[in-house]
Amino acid sequence: MIGPELAPEAVLRRLELVVLRRLDGLLQGDHLGLLPGPGTERAEGRAYVPGDDVRAMDWNLTARSLQPHVRETDADRELETWTLVDATASMDFGTGRVEKRDLAVAAVAAVGFLTERAGNRLGAQILHGSGPRLVPARTGRGPLLTLLRTLLGLPRSAPGGQPALADGLERLRRTARRRGLAVVVSDFLDPPETWRRPLALLARRHQVLAVEVVDPRELTLPDVGLLTVTDPETGRRAEIPTASPRLRARYAEEAAAQRAAIAEGIRAAGASRLTLRTDGDWLRDIVHHVAAHRRLAATGTPA
Structure with a gap:
């Protein structure tokens, strides 16, 4: 639906149609629909x-x-939402329906279209290999579409010298001064000990939704013989004998441990976690996430 075969304007039209017609109908409610929480x-x-x-x-x-x-x-009548969008080299990967970077754009589109109301503002910090980019928080459909065009038009990050997620979180904390909603869209592959504290500091002032973007090949390896892989962050290549059951089992164990550490880091920081997979239905996953949080909010149970 949002793959590279479509022109940016066609992608924008599809995203807007899907979010406004499908998600907005399913998630009717106040502007904090993506993450129910306190106002003032x-x-x-x-x-x-x-x-x-x-x-x-x-x-x-x-x-x-x-x-x-x-x-x-x-809830306030007006909401200021800031997004930190990870567009580093590790996001330029995908073996499912889309690449991780496409899924990140879809997540920002969902946040933007669902919070785009009179008076609500949306801004972004973009983490990219060429350097950080700031899109100031503004109201209205026009600035939202401009932000999405910016994300769709980003070149792939060259290997080497990738910015750290912790730096992006700290930059977002300094930028987002007004209390509101902070949405961090990333694969969170940096070691959790490097970004846990900056994420916790952000969560002290804002509601924080961590959108974890995952590809199935980051969780398990297929049995396809000798597989040549390239690390998008460093450019290093390696050959992996995927026919080995022991190697595939060890890979799956290490991947599960990594994801558990990411989940614990997000939880310990006080943020809400939403996982989107490149081989999954991101619409369904967002709906399930919102429905679960609304049930918790209705019963007074902390998320």
Whole structure:
């Protein structure tokens, strides 16, 4: 649907049609539909449950009821969303329906079209091998389409000298000064210990949604004999004897451990995690993610 065989304008038309007609109908609600969470207007109080932010404690209500209570908030009418889009060399890979970079554009399109309302603003920090790029936060459909065109028009990152995800997170934290929604779209292949703290610092001020982009060949190896692979980050080539069951099993174990470490790093940072696969249905995955978070929000259960 968003593959390289289509011209950028055709890709934009398809993305807009899919998001506005399919996702918007399935996810009707307020502008925080992708990640329900707090706003700034004080609303009703409710009983405290483990996991609630202690800064939301309503001490007057607690004293009157003799039980801990928190004060909920209603969502702002205006939302500022910032995206950090990983466009480094490792994202220029895909063995499924699309490449990882195509899936990243689809994720940004979903965020943009679903939050594009009167007064809502969307901006982006783009992590690319040629250097960081800033797209200022603006309102309206025009700036959103400009951002998507920018992402679609990015050249492939040359091997070597790729920027670190941690640097992009720190740059986003300095840029996004107003409380809002921060969406980080990446494969998170940098060691988690390098980006966990910057992600946690970002989550202290913003709601953070980490969109993890995965290709099936990063999880398992097929039995195709001698396979020549190239590391997109460094350009180094290697030959892998995929006919070896022991090698394929070890690869799968290491890949599972890597993904578990990524998931734990995102959780420890206080961010919400959404995994999109190049061989999957990204529309379905987004819908399932939103539905799950809305159920948790309705019951007062922390995500």
